[in-house]
Amino acid sequence: MTDVSVRLADAADQPILERLWLLFRHDMSEFSGALPNPDGTFRSDRLQAAFAQADWAPYLLTSGASPVGLAFVRSLTAPTRVLSSFFVVRGARRTGIGLRAVQEVVAKHPGPWEVAFQESNVAAVGFWRRVATEIAGDVWTEARRPVPERPDLPPDTWITFNVPAEAQG
Template sequence: MIQLVPVSKADKEILHHLYQFYHYDFSQFTQEDINSFGLYEVRLEVYWQDPRWNPFFIYSSGKIAGFLVVLFENYDVDPDPTHVIYDFMVLRKYRRSGIGRQAAKQAFDLYKANWKTAQMSTNEPAILFWRDVIKEYTAGSYTELFREDKNKYVQMFSTKET
């Protein structure tokens, strides 16, 4: 059973630890280096200072299996913001088991909104994952474009009632 649980400020350190794995996995695409303390630079305070940011732990059978962050894009200027899966990470042990797919769908079910996901053009596993999940979730009713300025693929769809 998969559960999305909002990350409280009290659990910030756990999220910080998970972000180390996230940045490690992503470093093959970003070329990011660790700092002199052997860690990736991660700043999480904004998640509890700005209501646009919404971090969730992904639990599987009572264990943390990863995390995701939903950003209410332009919420400061738009009363109907696009919701973005900003960060998404499933621990390697749980990958290819359906947990990420279930977590993504649960996130989409949380909010009736316009949605967007984006992947770096070099991150082929993520591109394939999000295309597949969104195609299944929307029954193929989504749009994809390539943003040359960001070098990213972007998928867009809506969960609003029609």
């Protein structure tokens, strides 16, 4: 397994996360049909919230000196935390980095968790089911929910699992 480091991002990391965000949104545009804004960027409300809102936490994923991904957690003070955005660059996928990074992120915030993905993203379907099984065994659930304010999109699939306090890293 390739080595990965997961750390809470700070203001100095924001430019790196902005570039990773563009790669992430580009990948997701295949499933959402989203096109870039006139300036070539994509919608960035979650990126901005991750740095500006107290109830969010942005994480930078690195392997050696290279940034390899991001994870944005929201609802830190709510009963259930949400992995709002998660991305690993293509060159680091299928190396174990993604699974290890998710395990480290969720261990920092024990308790109930949810993560959403699109069924049309076949790689995500397998990945998130594997993540849930690795973290919670067979004690996780899956449900489909409409995308808020986007009736034109198929429902998201949500996986829910619990991270015990003793798993804290």
